[in-house]
Amino acid sequence: MIGLMDCNSFYASCEQVFRPDLSGVPVVVLSNNDGCIVAMNAAAKALGIRRGTPFFQARSLLASSHAAVFSSNYALYQSMSNRVMDVVRETFPMVEIYSIDEAFIPLPYAVSDLLSLARCTKSRVEQCTGIPVSLGFGRTKTLAKIANRWAKKRFPREGCFVLQEDREEVVLRSVPVADIWGVGTRKARVLIAHGITTAWDLRNASEYWVKKRLSLVTLKTLWELRGKPSIADELVPPPRKGILSSQSFSRAVTESRELEEAVASYAERAAAKLHAQGSTAAWVSVFITTSRFAGEQRYGAGASRRLDPPADYLPDITNAALGALGEIWRPGFRYAKAGVFLFGIDTSESRQPSLFTVPDPRKAAITRAAGLIREKYGHRGLRCLHAGGHRTWSMRQEHLSPRYTTSWADIPQAR
């Protein structure tokens, strides 16, 4: 058996944990730059709001129903995600994190009363974090996904479901192919055109036909529906190979000075992460792209600079980033996004002194002092001159909630 734990309306739930005044109130969370609605709670769903709706379209409905609107607060969501996963791990030590709000739970051994254990885990997660979750178990990942949906739909209060082999036919017969994990709208259309409308139909389809007409991926889905695990376990998360800091701009950026300002500020964020984990980077890479929308002249490019010796010294990183930017910057384009990627990461312990380069003690001292200033005054407490300016390009986050669990200045208050 394998399980799938999924947080219900995750982003909206995170916002509600620290806002008891929002119980029963419609809550929506917006994407980067406050563009679209990416998450909503049950009350917002009941208003007829759907995922992906542009914010401006739903604006008046949200206002008239006194809904609470939030910009994406990734610092909060990641912190709450870590907490949820930690609590799940207390019951099920093998947890394979699949996304910020989903995790597979492989069970290499038989569990006698799995449903009780699942219920226990669910209530434990809710007590410890305030985040409601659903758990579904099945013989494969694809069946676990189906069991999870089933739990949400058929047992919304209980939120747990174990799909035993002898119940698979009943359940699979009521799952439309488009709702199967890994079957997109295009594939669903092909399947439906050939009379394969439910998960049960796909399970009983011809392997040969599926592979020929669709793909190996769909064949794997078919095997999974038959109870044969065919999607690899990815228990060990890939090691962090680099540090990325990038963002879409709130508006098109055309001036090179503004692009430099953005790149310098991303370099600053990436360098702070690098310093926080006690590492150095050997390479700094910068990329810029124009918007993907039609009617615009498209351009995208990237360049890298080497740091020799590898460094965590912000001015070195910023200079390298701005140098790389100079190589790829072209006038006359409307840029939509830029990013800085640090790679060739080396942790302090494994780092060895080079024979021919003596580390500059002044740089180390400055880096340490900068770290202390940031710790005390936050990320805005110290900036590189390059990153200064008016920052009118920076991401629009007009409805950002406090970072309740990761910033001392933002913790909730009680009377």
Place this chain on the structure above:
Amino acid sequence: MTVPLFGELIPAGFPSPASDYEEGELDFNTLLIKRRAATYCIKVSGESMTGAGILSGDILVVDRSIQAADGDIVVAALDGEFTVKRLRLRRGCVVLRPENPAYRDIVIGDDQDFLVFGVVTGVVRTLRGGKA
């Protein structure tokens, strides 16, 4: 080019007789936090708990994993706001008791939105130069 690095760079001198016994320094996290995933920090605003040694501006260490019992100091969500009070459970009645004679007991009515957020397990106060 790099060379292997050994623990003792300078072979001169005597090793510390205590080096085998070296331990990690005291860490306040181990004292204050039992379960990191369930621990939240909440700032006190107001004087209602001064009698329990909880002052305005203090930071509460709140553990959500503990089932609140009669007599615990809790952070509760009451009518949409967080409040810190002592929890009293008497004859099927839930009372939030301030620890300050200037404040009154709050008897939770059936029509009130009430939920225990977590149990207060510690109080942190910095006197000088603390960041919070």
